[in-house]
Amino acid sequence: MPELPEVETTLRGITPYVKGQKVVAVHIRQPKLRWPVPSELHELEGQVVDSLQRRAKYLLMHTLKGTVIIHLGMSGSLRICDHDTAPGKHDHVDIVLANSHLLRLQDPRRFGSVLWTQQINRHPLLCALGPEPLHEAFNARYLYEKSRSRKVTIKTFIMNAHVVVGVGNIYASESLFMAGINPKTIAGRLSMARYEKLVFAIKTVLSLAIEQGGTTLRDFVSAEGQTGYFQLALSVYGRTGKPCQQCQKPIRQITQGQRSTYYCTSCQT
DNA sequence: ATGCTAACCTGCGCGC
DNA sequence: TGCGCGCAGGTTAGCA
Numbered sequence: 001m002p003e004l005p006e007v008e009t010t011l012r013g014i015t016p017y018v019k020g021q022k023v024v025a026v027h028i029r030q031p032k033l034r035w036p037v038p039s040e041l042h043e044l045e046g047q048v049v050d051s052l053q054r055r056a057k058y059l060l061m062h063t064l065k066g067t068v069i070i071h072l073g074m075s076g077s078l079r080i081c082d083h084d085t086a087p088g089k090h091d092h093v094d095i096v097l098a099n100s101h102l103l104r105l106q107d108p109r110r111f112g113s114v115l116w117t118q119q120i121n122r123h124p125l126l127c128a129l130g131p132e133p134l135h136e137a138f139n140a141r142y143l144y145e146k147s148r149s150r151k152v153t154i155k156t157f158i159m160n161a162h163v164v165v166g167v168g169n170i171y172a173s174e175s176l177f178m179a180g181i182n183p184k185t186i187a188g189r190l191s192m193a194r195y196e197k198l199v200f201a202i203k204t205v206l207s208l209a210i211e212q213g214g215t216t217l218r219d220f221v222s223a224e225g226q227t228g229y230f231q232l233a234l235s236v237y238g239r240t241g242k243p244c245q246q247c248q249k250p251i252r253q254i255t256q257g258q259r260s261t262y263y264c265t266s267c268q269t
Numbered sequence: 270a271t272g273c274t275a276a277c278c279t280g281c282g283c284g285c
Numbered sequence: 286t287g288c289g290c291g292c293a294g295g296t297t298a299g300c301a
Contacts, residue, residue: 033277033278073296074279075294109293110278111278111295151272161295257272257274258273259295260293
């Protein structure tokens with residue numbers, strides 16, 4: 001599920017319930033996630049969550065003693081529940097708070113992860129990441145320089161977290177459509193002017209999606225447990241064979257790097 | 270360094 | 286109704 005806007009929406013949803021709260025218990029029902037949930041996660045018990053943060057698609061919960069790193073993978077979601085809410089089949093980890101709430105991770109496919117580190121600044125999953133897409137450091141000059149001599153397609157390039165974080169499969173297609181760029185173009189051959197358009201598109205598309213609370217697809221549920229989010233109008237993603245909203249030609253679906261790509265063969269060159 | 274592939278899982282919708 | 290198949294929002298390890 002979660003693309004960056006959903007992770008950001010989750011962060012904003014859970015923060016009022018979690019920030020400043022003491023953790024009274026941690027329950028690990030299913031430790032077999034993307035990586036095993038470490039038993040050291042119990043060191044969280046008795047700690048106060050001082051602050052919450054998003055980096056790429058990781059949610060970070062900081063305490064004096066260490067940091068919880070949560071990733072939602074493909075199908076994960078976090079919800080605030082009451083202490084007495086019975087866990088379901090895919091509710092793998094609970095972080096029980098002193099305020100009668102608990103933070104519950106549900107993840108049917110178990111591609112997500114819950115980790116614990118005392119050295120957040122040196123964590124291998126985080127320290128090699130590229131810039132945040134909505135920060136100033138992510139700009140056309142940066143992408144242009146970074147792409148010189150790169151032979152992968154532009155779709156694959158912008159989905160590479162070492163290049164820029166947080167551009168997932170939906171918004172990669174949507175951004176390339178907005179920028180009018182064919183997803184099969186080799187990254188190293190795109191002009192500066194086209195990178196200007198692309199960076200603008202990525203920032204715009206992600207900002208809009210965050211504003212609207214994240215695109216709801218399949219099993220995403222907001223932090224408050226709602227499912228009825230307004231669905232951001234998608235121009236190309238999932239619209240195989242349907243008419244392009246600009247030129248009416250059918251949207252084409254191809255596979256790039258084991259992922260589906262959607263684009264308009266006449267609007268995107 | 271760069272690029273490509275397999276791998277980790279469950280659930281759902283489709284055609285038969 | 287049931288079954289098999291293909292597909293799904295992510296990311297890393299490991300290999301050429």
